[in-house]
Amino acid sequence: MNPAAPASPAAPVASLLPGLAERLPALRELYEDLHAHPELSFQEVRTAGVVAARLREQGWEVTEGVGGTGVVGVLVNGEGPVVLLRADMDALPVKEETGLPYASIARAVDGHGNEVPVMHACGHDMHVTCLLGATAQLAGHRGHWRGTVVAVFQPAEEVGGAPGMIEDGFADRFPRADVCLAQHVMPAPVGFVATRPGPLMSASDSMKVLLHGRGGHGSAPELTVDPVVMAAAIVMRLQTVVSREVGGTQTAVVTVGSIHSGTKENIIPDTAEMLVNIRSTTSAVRDRVLAAVERVIRAEAAASGAPKDPEITRLPSFPVTNNDAEATAVVTAVLGDALGADRVMTLPQPFTGSEDFGVFGTALGVPSVMWHFGGADPALFQGIDPDDLLENGLPATIPTNHSPHYAPVPDPTIEIGVTALLAAASHWLR
Numbered sequence: 007m008n009p010a011a012p013a014s015p016a017a018p019v020a021s022l023l024p025g026l027a028e029r030l031p032a033l034r035e036l037y038e039d040l041h042a043h044p045e046l047s048f049q050e051v052r053t054a055g056v057v058a059a060r061l062r063e064q065g066w067e068v069t070e071g072v073g074g075t076g077v078v079g080v081l082v083n084g085e086g087p088v089v090l091l092r093a094d095m096d097a098l099p100v101k102e103e104t105g106l107p108y109a110s111i112a113r114a115v116d117g118h119g120n121e122v123p124v125m126h127a128c129g130h131d132m133h134v135t136c137l138l139g140a141t142a143q144l145a146g147h148r149g150h151w152r153g154t155v156v157a158v159f160q161p162a163e164e165v166g167g168a169p170g171m172i173e174d175g176f177a178d179r180f181p182r183a184d185v186c187l188a189q190h191v192m193p194a195p196v197g198f199v200a201t202r203p204g205p206l207m208s209a210s211d212s213m214k215v216l217l218h219g220r221g222g223h224g225s226a227p228e229l230t231v232d233p234v235v236m237a238a239a240i241v242m243r244l245q246t247v248v249s250r251e252v253g254g255t256q257t258a259v260v261t262v263g264s265i266h267s268g269t270k271e272n273i274i275p276d277t278a279e280m281l282v283n284i285r286s287t288t289s290a291v292r293d294r295v296l297a298a299v300e301r302v303i304r305a306e307a308a309a310s311g312a313p314k315d316p317e318i319t320r321l322p323s324f325p326v327t328n329n330d331a332e333a334t335a336v337v338t339a340v341l342g343d344a345l346g347a348d349r350v351m352t353l354p355q356p357f358t359g360s361e362d363f364g365v366f367g368t369a370l371g372v373p374s375v376m377w378h379f380g381g382a383d384p385a386l387f388q389g390i391d392p393d394d395l396l397e398n399g400l401p402a403t404i405p406t407n408h409s410p411h412y413a414p415v416p417d418p419t420i421e422i423g424v425t426a427l428l429a430a431a432s433h434w435l436r
């Protein structure tokens with residue numbers, strides 16, 4: 007496995023890197039500890055405690071409990087721009103199957119009162135580790151940069167926790183950033199970084215739909231309005247929203263991820279419940295698809311003779327993650343200087359995954375840039391037949407984020423993640 011390409015001595019990040027190599031064993035230990043102790047969204051109490059203690063040791067001014075379990079560190083180092091660096095802290099209700107010596111066996115009670123296994127299946131433990139590595143380097147090299155850094159450790163990214171920090175007065179309580187930066191680990195070979203100007207990640211909208219029928223005996227459907235048939239018709243008709251109502255050059259995804267109705271084969275139930283998720287990358291497509299989905303649901307219910315309109319409840323949504331074009335060009339160039347220009351790719355199109363990081367830049371009215379960095383062992387990509395690659399260009403054998411088998415390799419992912427954060431920030435802090 008190749009270590010991170012050494013930053014060229016001319017790169018502004020070079021003066022922030024001394025001592026990082028010596029710090030890596032402790033960062034790896036921290037990563038393994040966080041990985042073994044994952045916490046669900048808004049329950050990141052232990053993680054927040056670890057973060058706050060480390061930041062204080064490093065000399066940062068620390069505020070805890072921002073927007074729930076969020077932690078914000080501020081380091082003022084003379085006049086200069088304010089750079090916001092953000093990491094998310096939460097884990098997922100997934101039973102870990104990586105077999106790693108530091109695999110999680112944690113369990114927790116979720117928001118619905120169910121006991122669930124918990125795992126850092128999205129790599130947010132890597133994000134926390136890399137940002138704490140970057141904050142340590144910044145604190146240790148104050149003679150080599152000027153300005154202010156706001157280090158944001160955000161709760162509950164998986165359920166959209168960023169707006170909670172904003173609603174908790176974030177914009178007024180902390181130095182106002184000139185630029186917001188964040189990174190996310192992905193299942194590409196370690197060493198590679200990918201980003202793009204404009205939309206990087208899709209908007210995500212979810213809704214819960216309660217369909218009303220009229221229940222009765224399974225032997226006498228003529229006396230009922232069957233919500234199972236109604237739901238089935240809606241699911242099929244929703245498949246035409248993207249194929250018939252979204253232009254060929256646009257993208258959107260409509261997924262019915264959950265459908266529940268009934269208890270027994272000879273009972274026609276009263277109701278059916280569906281959970282629908284929609285991804286889009288422009289507000290025009292988003293508006294159009296959301297309206298079409300609602301129109302189909304209401305019209306199919308009417309067509310079925312539903313005695314009552316469907317109840318549609320909107321669930322937490324994520325905006326499009328938009329990368330500022332100018333700032334992204336800068337970040338792409340400095341990451342190229344630090345990691346090797348051939349390691350930094352510009353993505354042809356946005357990911358259909360979603361993020362709430364964009365909420366910070368939008369709330370502060372400043373540019374933001376996010377990039378993805380590889381965390382997969384390059385050996386796993388050797389000898390793969392190009393015909394065996396999935397739609398996303400990755401082999402089907404590589405576990406992806408949210409899989410029970412997903413875990414980035416700590417070395418050199420941590421080193422590259424810390425270097426990338428420092429490199430991007432150093433452009434504004436020199």
Ligand SMILES: [Zn+2]
Pocket residue numbers: 128164407408
């Ligand atoms: Zn995730």
Ligand SMILES: [Zn+2]
Pocket residue numbers: 128129130163190
């Ligand atoms: Zn994530």
